[in-house]
Amino acid sequence: MKILTKGQYYGIKDLEKSFNGILLSQYNYNTGRPTDWHYHENPYFWYVLNGNMKDCNTKMKTLCPAGSLMFTNWQETHYGSKHSENAAGFHLEFEKSWLKKNDINLTILEGSQLIQHPKIHFLFAKLYQEFLQNDTYSKIAIELLLVQICDALSDLRDSSTTQNIPEWVEHLKELVHFDNSDLNLKYLSEQLGVHPTHISRAASKYLSVNLGEYIRQQKLKKAIPLLLNIDYSLTTIAYEAGFADQSHFNRVFNSVFDINPSSYRKKLNKF
Structure with missing residues (x-):
């Protein structure tokens, strides 16, 4: 071996x-x-x-x-x-x-x-950005982000072991991860056989964030690897990741990463 x-x-x-x-x-x-x-x-x-x-x-x-x-x-x-x-x-x-x-x-x-959890993907994407940026503050930023990643993994593990998670929650995650349909509460309710109000109230308990934030995170998670492919325009990436348009994609991306997708793509494709 x-x-x-x-x-x-x-x-x-x-x-x-x-x-x-x-x-x-x-x-x-x-x-x-x-x-x-x-x-x-x-x-x-x-x-x-x-x-x-x-x-x-x-x-x-x-x-x-x-x-x-x-x-x-x-x-x-x-x-x-x-x-x-x-x-x-x-x-x-x-x-x-x-x-x-x-x-x-x-x-x-x-x-x-x-x-699979989008939160950990975002932390890792920020860490990778610091790896490429490599400025005066990158080392401490990388260490802090790695601690946050480990803490997030610990929180997810504690949540899964201490809670009796309903089966529909795992189905919900699969829908958010893989279904490109319009993920509104009515659609999710029909797919899961669970009342919309119950989904809305219970989701944050099992997903660590509210449902809307989890869906936004998942869309960004899909967008990150697409930014690595220079053959895709930002408009195409926005559509493929499930955003209404490029403007919406830009706003959400910038709110999470403090950088616009175009500038982030340049850093990712530097090497």
Whole structure:
């Protein structure tokens, strides 16, 4: 079994930065065959920047298209394979000592998981932006964002273990994640068989934000990987992500990231 030490990944490294037990790197995946079975010395997050990848461990095989965010723990045996001509990814690796230093419970990061919650995607997208920006304040911003990501994962885990979550909530998440229809309360009620008022009142309890905010977050989550593809116009991206028009997309994006989509795209495609 191959063990990948700190900073070791399959593919061609484009950019790497390291500080305070955190290592960030961007890779192009050039091989057409699956990697060897292996595990990593340190835990890491993996964000698929473009292309289609598949992460395979002993329990499951997970398709990871552009925009997917995976967490893999240090003891997780797995291999990866590319399922498109071009693919690239961003890794954020951290030493276990970093978790202890920041008083983060190691158990919240067990196993391997595909992270779906939009809030964590936004935090990670902001972190990636700081990685590319690399100015005087980027290091401290990255550390703070990583702490927030771990806290958000902990909150989601605590919520799922302490609450008896109704089945319709998981169906609601699937609709918001994958359904491109007009996601108004009437439509969601018809699909779920749950009264609109109950959906509205209960959603914030199980989603950590109100339903409208969760839907907006999900739309932005869809938009981020599309911004990496320069063949898509901002108008097309707005439509594909489910916004009414580009103006609405610009306003919502700017309110979350404090930067307009056009400027953000230039940073993402810098390398």
